[in-house]
Amino acid sequence: MTTNEYDFTAIEKKWQTYWETNKTFKVNDFEAGKPKFYCLDMFPYPSGSGLHVGHPEGYTATDILCRYKRMRGFNVLHPMGWDAFGLPAEQYAVETGTHPAITTERNINRFRQQIKALGFSYDWDREVNTTDPGYYKWTQWIFTQLYKKGLAYMAEVPVNWCPALGTVLANEEVIDGRSERGNHPVIRRPMRQWMLRITEYAERLLADLDGLDWPEGIKEMQRNWIGKSEGAEVDFTIAGCDEKVTVYTTRPDTLFGATYMVLAPEHPLVTRITTDAQRTDVDRYREEAARKSDMDRTELNTEKTGVFTGAYAVNPVTGGEIPIWIADYVLISYGTGAIMAVPAHDTRDFEFAQTFKLPIVCIIEPDADEAAAEGVSVDDVLAGRACWTGNGRMIGSANSEGLDINGMAVADSMRVTTEWLAARGVGKAAVKYKLRDWLFSRQRYWGEPFPVIHMEDGSIRLVDDNDLPLLLPELEDYKPTGTGEPPLAKAGAWLDYTDPVTGAKGRRETNTMPQWAGSCWYYLRYIDPRNERAAFDTAKEKYWMPVDLYVGGAEHAVLHLLYSRFWHKVLFDLGYVSTPEPFQKLVNQGMILGLSYKDARGALVPMEKVEQRTEGAFHTETGEKLVEFPAKMSKSLKNVVNPDDVIREYGADSMRLYEMFMGPLEAVKPWNTKGVEGVFRFLKRAFRMVVEQPITDDPLDAEQRRLLHATIKKVTDDLDAMSFNTAISQMMIFVNGFSGNAKPLPREAAETFVLLLSPFAPHLGEELWERLGHDKTLAYEPWPEYDEEYLKVDEVEILVQVLGKPKARVMMPSSADEETMQRLALEQDAVREALDGKTIRKVICVPNRLINIVAN
RNA sequence: GCCAGAGUGGUGGAAUGGCAGACACAGUGGACUUAAAAUCCACAGGCGGGUGAAAUCGUCGUGGGGGUUCGAGUCCCCCCUCUGGCACCA
Numbered sequence: 001m002t003t004n005e006y007d008f009t010a011i012e013k014k015w016q017t018y019w020e021t022n023k024t025f026k027v028n029d030f031e032a033g034k035p036k037f038y039c040l041d042m043f044p045y046p047s048g049s050g051l052h053v054g055h056p057e058g059y060t061a062t063d064i065l066c067r068y069k070r071m072r073g074f075n076v077l078h079p080m081g082w083d084a085f086g087l088p089a090e091q092y093a094v095e096t097g098t099h100p101a102i103t104t105e106r107n108i109n110r111f112r113q114q115i116k117a118l119g120f121s122y123d124w125d126r127e128v129n130t131t132d133p134g135y136y137k138w139t140q141w142i143f144t145q146l147y148k149k150g151l152a153y154m155a156e157v158p159v160n161w162c163p164a165l166g167t168v169l170a171n172e173e174v175i176d177g178r179s180e181r182g183n184h185p186v187i188r189r190p191m192r193q194w195m196l197r198i199t200e201y202a203e204r205l206l207a208d209l210d211g212l213d214w215p216e217g218i219k220e221m222q223r224n225w226i227g228k229s230e231g232a233e234v235d236f237t238i239a240g241c242d243e244k245v246t247v248y249t250t251r252p253d254t255l256f257g258a259t260y261m262v263l264a265p266e267h268p269l270v271t272r273i274t275t276d277a278q279r280t281d282v283d284r285y286r287e288e289a290a291r292k293s294d295m296d297r298t299e300l301n302t303e304k305t306g307v308f309t310g311a312y313a314v315n316p317v318t319g320g321e322i323p324i325w326i327a328d329y330v331l332i333s334y335g336t337g338a339i340m341a342v343p344a345h346d347t348r349d350f351e352f353a354q355t356f357k358l359p360i361v362c363i364i365e366p367d368a369d370e371a372a373a374e375g376v377s378v379d380d381v382l383a384g385r386a387c388w389t390g391n392g393r394m395i396g397s398a399n400s401e402g403l404d405i406n407g408m409a410v411a412d413s414m415r416v417t418t419e420w421l422a423a424r425g426v427g428k429a430a431v432k433y434k435l436r437d438w439l440f441s442r443q444r445y446w447g448e449p450f451p452v453i454h455m456e457d458g459s460i461r462l463v464d465d466n467d468l469p470l471l472l473p474e475l476e477d478y479k480p481t482g483t484g485e486p487p488l489a490k491a492g493a494w495l496d497y498t499d500p501v502t503g504a505k506g507r508r509e510t511n512t513m514p515q516w517a518g519s520c521w522y523y524l525r526y527i528d529p530r531n532e533r534a535a536f537d538t539a540k541e542k543y544w545m546p547v548d549l550y551v552g553g554a555e556h557a558v559l560h561l562l563y564s565r566f567w568h569k570v571l572f573d574l575g576y577v578s579t580p581e582p583f584q585k586l587v588n589q590g591m592i593l594g595l596s597y598k599d600a601r602g603a604l605v606p607m608e609k610v611e612q613r614t615e616g617a618f619h620t621e622t623g624e625k626l627v628e629f630p631a632k633m634s635k636s637l638k639n640v641v642n643p644d645d646v647i648r649e650y651g652a653d654s655m656r657l658y659e660m661f662m663g664p665l666e667a668v669k670p671w672n673t674k675g676v677e678g679v680f681r682f683l684k685r686a687f688r689m690v691v692e693q694p695i696t697d698d699p700l701d702a703e704q705r706r707l708l709h710a711t712i713k714k715v716t717d718d719l720d721a722m723s724f725n726t727a728i729s730q731m732m733i734f735v736n737g738f739s740g741n742a743k744p745l746p747r748e749a750a751e752t753f754v755l756l757l758s759p760f761a762p763h764l765g766e767e768l769w770e771r772l773g774h775d776k777t778l779a780y781e782p783w784p785e786y787d788e789e790y791l792k793v794d795e796v797e798i799l800v801q802v803l804g805k806p807k808a809r810v811m812m813p814s815s816a817d818e819e820t821m822q823r824l825a826l827e828q829d830a831v832r833e834a835l836d837g838k839t840i841r842k843v844i845c846v847p848n849r850l851i852n853i854v855a856n
Numbered sequence: 857g858c859c860a861g862a863g864u865g866g867u868g869g870a871a872u873g874g875c876a877g878a879c880a881c882a883g884u885g886g887a888c889u890u891a892a893a894a895u896c897c898a899c900a901g902g903c904g905g906g907u908g909a910a911a912u913c914g915u916c917g918u919g920g921g922g923g924u925u926c927g928a929g930u931c932c933c934c935c936c937u938c939u940g941g942c943a944c945c946a
Contacts, residue, residue: 334945729879
């Protein structure tokens with residue numbers, strides 16, 4: 001076995017077996033005297049196509065950190081599991097007749113084997129699987145907790161129905177009117193569905209973002225998604241009847257400019273206030289709007305449409321009557337579903353008013369400078385010919401009942417108006433969120449069954465905790481029914497329920513939970529994965545939580561991360577978890593793009609049609625010269641890189657190292673297999689350096705010691721900052737310095753280097769450690785320390801600049817003071833020449849760096 | 857349209873306001889070899905001048921334009937391009 005070849009296949013197999021049989025990475029709860037470090041990867045959906053190179057990117061980063069933290073004395077929790085419910089397995093089942101449970105198991109086995117081949121230091125005893133009844137028992141239990149707390153309810157809601165998938169989708173799963181998965185058309189349709197009251201947590205989900213160490217961009221996306229706005233609700237009475245309409249506005253101060261009102265077509269008041277003369281038009285418009293999908297409603301946003309109801313509302317500040325219209329640019333689902341239109345100062349209202357010739361009254365005189373900068377004529381705005389949404393001075397905004405906000409600044413005028421309205425009982429300050437309640441049911445087979453029974457008397461009963469898990473029934477036919485009825489409606493006897501005591505009958509819920517359910521709390525199950533009495537032990541939870549580092553793709557910025565935070569807060573309120581937030585620090589790894597080329601038109605060319613010649617890449621058919629243009633890996637472009645191939649060719653350590661060497665973890669980076677060869681060469685050199693060069697016990701010389709300690713410092717600092725690429729560069733510099741034909745290698749340098757390298761290339765690290773004469777794993781060896789003293793050098797090259805231009809480079813003692821530096825600099829011929837005939841005005845000395853002489 | 861993030865050699869990328877291009881990839885030249893692979897050594901931003909060839913030298917250069925500074929890839933203002941997200945949310 002001991003050869004002087006870098007036989008990565010044998011080495012990697014040997015150490016993977018060693019770690020597995022010795023349970024090297026088994027982690028104990030409550031390890032005394034060690035700080036804890038909970039490091040979490042977003043667990044994968046085990047698809048049929050196996051791991052792609054994007055998966056190991058984040059996993060490698062966390063694995064390096066975990067190995068580093070162990071060596072720094074931390075008790076590290078680093079688990080892995082499977083997010084295995086979901087649509088692809090079910091669709092595959094429909095197509096091939098293979099039960100999803102079978103496909104899922106097969107895919108999981110493949111994923112596990114591929115992940116293990118990369119040598120990650122997971123504690124495999126803590127593996128979880130969301131489709132395991134022992135796991136989803138507790139997903140169902142959490143649902144019952146939500147229900148008991150009043151956070152789960154059923155409602156008839158207009159949903160995103162996808163006929164092709166035979167299911168409804170959450171708003172977040174619909175992109176431009178099509179399904180996120182599969183890109184099928186989605187239409188709106190009312191259905192009775194389970195909803196979760198995430199809106200009740202909107203304020204806390206927003207406020208608690210501030211304390212999280214997450215990328216600013218992700219936090220901002222969540223803030224935008226929650227979409228808090230502050231304003232006022234204002235009541236308008238309807239002329240000639242007892243009804244009133246409440247509108248929501250963020251600008252109550254513009255009430256004097258409200259010249260009409262618009263209700264969403266679905267607003268319940270529309271039928272009651274519409275006059276007979278207008279009824280035909282209104283009904284027709286409402287029907288059209290109902291048929292339109294969200295996509296149609298937003299796509300056609302160039303032209304405003306609407307219909308007059310024939311009714312009038314009374315403006316509470318002016319007493320004037322304003323016409324009430326309906327238009328689909330007002331959404332029933334936001335605010336109160338009704339707005340007061342201020343066309344002079346709102347672009348949408350302005351467009352609508354122009355289309356339908358409605359009055360436009362200016363009540364903000366634009367700030368002259370700002371208007372000029374925007375290219376807007378103040379006269380046009382004052383005359384109602386142009387819209388002004390910028391700053392200005394309130395005008396024409398006073399009434400005879402004590403409200404006068406003319407000339408006030410915006411903040412004041414809003415406050416005064418709201419107070420005036422509140423005093424008369426016709427308005428109040430209000431806060432609104434864009435966030436909607438979470439549509440939580442799906443018409444699918446492969447998901448967690450709801451632990452719910454619909455009793456014959458119409459009541460809803462939860463399955464008793466002792467009867468959980470409610471197992472998903474075996475079905476022959478899990479095709480969607482097409483009617484919106486879920487596949488579980490075909491489950492026969494499974495559906496029937498009879499109360500063992502009273503004999504009351506009921507039918508089980510046939511919807512299943514969305515894929516997000518299982519992933520909402522998996523990080524808690526890792527803490528105590530085999531607990532049969534509880535989802536997790538609270539003492540263990542208290543020990544491990546919160547997650548110290550969570551790494552995954554940015555595609556989960558709002559969905560998974562918002563849902564998880566919501567469930568966590570509910571569990572927190574119920575006393576089951578000890579922290580208000582689950583994930584203290586979050587890092588998003590960037591996507592890895594595939595190598596691809598585009599032609600002169602900019603069209604991407606599949607890799608099979610690209611021919612490499614010495615002068616570059618060419619199209620095999622047209623002969624056209626192509627330019628490199630990295631693109632998302634896809635089957636159609638034939639640029640997908642399979643980790644198995646890379647491991648076979650170069651080994652897992654090279655794969656790991658390359659993924660980290662490509663660039664910053666967060667950046668989007670193109671894959672280039674040539675780059676793997678580069679790090680592979682580095683590992684081979686490192687191997688030969690330790691194995692072939694004679695190891696001596698001689699002390700290091702000053703230069704060697706400096707390089708060794710500089711490397712410890714750089715690698716340590718870079719690991720703390722997660723700058724893996726520059727840490728690897730430094731190790732390359734180290735090897736460039738120490739390797740060489742038969743050059744003696746001091747033992748201290750060899751051992752230290754192996755320890756530094758081991759988190760990155762753990763198999764090679766262990767192998768070299770063993771060859772250096774150690775008989776047990778290096779996984780818990782103390783991390784090397786550096787000494788600043790050794791980093792110092794006696795002499796440094798100082799750049800001498802004259803007027804900022806480099807003129808000379810001079811070796812100077814590193815301790816040289818400013819006077820010495822200046823004296824030595826002025827001795828240089830080139831410097832004297834440059835200063836000839838000039839007077840020195842100023843000398844800037846940067847110790848150990850440069851000296852700049854300013855003269856004229 | 858709005859909100860983030862990013863633009864540096866042929867390529868990936870590096871650089872507490874202090875010599876831009878570390879470290880790699882691709883490339884070129886050389887050594888070893890019957891040959892290739894592997895390995896090792898050297899060169900390597902553009903332009904110009906220079907030379908047998910070099911060194912040396914000059915000059916331009918971090919998306920574009922301004923500014924602050926002795927000094928800007930880095931800080932400030934404006935603009936352009938790309939990527940991601942949101943999008944009639946009153």
